[in-house]
Amino acid sequence: MLRTIETTRLTLRPFCENDARRIAYLAGDYDVARMCGRVPHPYPLAAAHSWIERLDLDRDTGAEFAFAIEARIDGLIGACGVTRMGEASEATWEIGYWLGMPYWGFGYAYEAARAVMGWARDTVGAQVFVAGHFADNPASGKILRKLGFSHAGSTELFGLARQRTSPAERYVWPEGAVAAKLAEHQGAHRPH
Secondary structure: OOOOOOOEEEEOOOOOOHHHHHHHHHHHHHHHHOOOOOOOOOOOOOHHHHHHHHHHHHHHHHEEEEEEEEEEEOOOEEEEEEEEOOOHHHHHEEEEEEHHHHHHHOOOOEEEEEEEEHHHHHHOOOOOOEEEEEEHHHHHHHHHHOOOOOOEEEEEEEEEOOOOOOOOOEEOOOOOOOOOHHHHHHOOOOOO
């Protein structure tokens, strides 16, 4: 079900074992890891291998679909994916992304997230997306608003790298989506 997606500047593809070293290097940077809920710091190579293995299981069950983000010259620069929230019949998916620090500020996260949202609508029937970011990462909020997400409230979320809960902002797409769906999942959000 997971396929390669081509955008103007990027290739989004399934992860493979050969990506582990690059993942550990890019996501292991504390400035990247602290903006993600599920990325530990330090990020050992073994953790990257385990994450890739888990992706295969999650994909097989239809729970999560993660894409490696590749730039034409640089290769792997980050990740973008969707995680099913609640029952499949709800068609609610959480989108998350991370990029290695050298690739911040070039519009890659927006380009990748837009493509993954299109893929999720077409392939897994996603109708509602939720997302979020830690409050000290306003650039991610700017990306979400550019994608058409609406602010849906504030909460406290745990981050593995931070080893604490921190203020976070929540979003929903499309505008006007039932807020109750978001409220059910606030505690489960894990920014990537």
